Amino acid sequence: MAKQLPYSTIHEIFSRFRAAEAEPKGELEHVNAFTLVVAVALSAQATDAGVNKATRELFRIADTPEKMLALGEEGVIEHIRTIGLYRNKAKNVIKLCRILIDEYGGEVPSSRAALQSLPGVGRKTANVVLNMWFGQPAQAVDTHIFRVGNRTGIAPGKDVDAVERAIEDHVPAEFQQHAHHWLILHGRYICVARKPKCGACLIRDLCQYEDKTE
Missing domain, CATH: 1.10.1670.10 (Helix-hairpin-Helix base-excision DNA repair enzymes (C-terminal))
Known part of the structure; x- marks a missing residue:
């Protein structure tokens, strides 16, 4: 060191x-705060390029928690199976959508604590979202x-x-x-x-x- x-x-x-x-700029493709959270969560132990390839079509048809929830776990898996740990990640994405809808009115919260309470979202993911979407350092x-x-x-x-x-x-x-x-x-x-x-x-x-x- x-x-x-x-x-x-x-x-x-x-x-x-x-x-x-x-x-x-960050290299993960996204269209709003929700797709950014999902993309960063999916990028754990995966490359940004690999995540982008898997999520382009997914985000085209499901760019809100409601639309993603409607796809269901198996529907998400169909799009992200090229990403490592895809089954567990799909499960977390669906849980995350349910929490966003039930507790945050479908909106992504702007506090680190709230973000880290979401399934599959750790401190690193929360910090990326705070920085890239909410403009926090x-x-x-x-x-x-x-x-x-x-x-x-x-x-x-x-x-x-x-x-x-x-x-x-x-x-x-x-x-x-x-x-x-x-x-x-x-x-x-x-x-x-x-x-x-x-x-x-x-x-x-x-x-x-x-x-x-x-």
Whole structure:
């Protein structure tokens, strides 16, 4: 684990990220808050590309909790069987729809606690929804962010909660809204797990990773 980088270095890192892509976007396809919640829940242990392929048709015919509930568990399974753990995920989606209808008038709640009370929705999923839909500077730490945070020294921590806190504590406020997207995209395409593409890295000179590649 790298040491925590100083504030000035982190500011420079995110200034470079912002200069390269001012408005980074998540790659999960969705049309409203409900489809975003479902897409993020389905993405656990699956790729965004795989989820998008499975949900395009699903969201075309079921973009509200009511329509999804009408499909039923087997109907959802027909669309998402290419995604890992699809049976359990379909069960959670149907339960989630019932709760949204019964307790929230069919609307997706905007509080972390309420979101995390939904089946199949953990802290990471809740933070993605809070950030992407409700515009809150929530930090959804996945494997990419955990790796980048620890390799670079931007947000070192022994677990995802520690990395989340480090981002909140050390990334300047002006970058908080987009921080997790910049870090995810950097981890997905540049600072990859097995052989990071250090030669193409915007922040190579600021990064503390010792085993840099050419």
